[in-house]
Amino acid sequence: MPTLRYINRQNQWEEKTFARTIYIGTEPRAETAETESLQLPPDPYMSAEHALVTRSELTLKPVLVDLCGCDTRVNGVPIQQLKVLHHGNAIYLGKTSLFFSEIRIIKLKEDSGHCPLCGDPLLAGEEAIVCPRYPSILHSECWFSTRKCPDAGCEYPNYDVIMDSLGAYPWHIRFERALPFDSPLIQQGLSCSANQVRDFVPFQRNEAVVYCPGKLLHPCNISYHLQCWLEMAKCPNCGYEIREVLTTTFGSRE
Numbered sequence: 001m002p003t004l005r006y007i008n009r010q011n012q013w014e015e016k017t018f019a020r021t022i023y024i025g026t027e028p029r030a031e032t033a034e035t036e037s038l039q040l041p042p043d044p045y046m047s048a049e050h051a052l053v054t055r056s057e058l059t060l061k062p063v064l065v066d067l068c069g070c071d072t073r074v075n076g077v078p079i080q081q082l083k084v085l086h087h088g089n090a091i092y093l094g095k096t097s098l099f100f101s102e103i104r105i106i107k108l109k110e111d112s113g114h115c116p117l118c119g120d121p122l123l124a125g126e127e128a129i130v131c132p133r134y135p136s137i138l139h140s141e142c143w144f145s146t147r148k149c150p151d152a153g154c155e156y157p158n159y160d161v162i163m164d165s166l167g168a169y170p171w172h173i174r175f176e177r178a179l180p181f182d183s184p185l186i187q188q189g190l191s192c193s194a195n196q197v198r199d200f201v202p203f204q205r206n207e208a209v210v211y212c213p214g215k216l217l218h219p220c221n222i223s224y225h226l227q228c229w230l231e232m233a234k235c236p237n238c239g240y241e242i243r244e245v246l247t248t249t250f251g252s253r254e
């Protein structure tokens with residue numbers, strides 16, 4: 001889920017996450033199912049509707065669009081109408097700055113200390129994710145295996161971000177963030193279909209569950225623990241390409 005950090009009217013840092021498209025300016029804009037709005041403190045160099053950030057339909061990359069032909073820069077460089085954004089970019093609209101962050105899988109260029117989750121070293125060439133809240137680095141496998149960032153005081157909601165990202169355009173995958181006690185999965189004593197050791201125990205209250213969005217002749221719809229699902233390359237029942245969806249959404253595995 002892309003996030004913009006900025007300084008609000010109370011002169012404090014604030015975070016705004018958005019699903020698909022967000023308009024940024026000094027005037028509020030009516031929000032719709034497709035678009036959100038971010039109103040920033042008055043700035044004589046900023047327009048009522050200054051810019052927007054949206055996700056390219058083709059590449060799924062976040063793009064900054066200048067709507068007013070005025071002062072719009074990324075990392076200090078003026079943009080020509082459009083600019084693909086990357087995690088960590090600084091956006092300047094007039095005198096106001098915003099920081100764009102997003103979860104991306106990166107390939108480590110050098111050894112980078114130890115992973116705060118598993119304690120193993122982070123080696124050059126390994127895939128990793130930088131937590132967007134504090135710049136700590138986790139193995140990407142470790143990042144996807146934990147509900148929240150393990151750094152003390154960080155609590156970045158990894159699972160919520162995964163479910164927000166994959167539940168939105170273009171995947172629209174169905175999740176259960178915390179199974180309620182009266183869920184049919186619990187009432188019928190069903191188990192996760194991943195056949196992991198943890199799956200000898202049937203579904204429990206508050207577990208995060210995903211319903212497979214794949215289709216063979218019929219919708220697959222099999223239920224898995226979110227954690228089990230993230231560990232599999234494909235759905236064993238219908239062949240849905242889980243790894244590919246994660247790669248497209250969060251970054252490359254070359």
Ligand SMILES: [Zn+2]
Pocket residue numbers: 115116117118119120138139142
């Ligand atoms: Zn690790």
Ligand SMILES: [Zn+2]
Pocket residue numbers: 131132133134136149150151154155156
């Ligand atoms: Zn963190």
Ligand SMILES: [Zn+2]
Pocket residue numbers: 192193194195196198199224225228
């Ligand atoms: Zn499972």
Ligand SMILES: [Zn+2]
Pocket residue numbers: 212213214215220221222235236237238239240
């Ligand atoms: Zn399936």
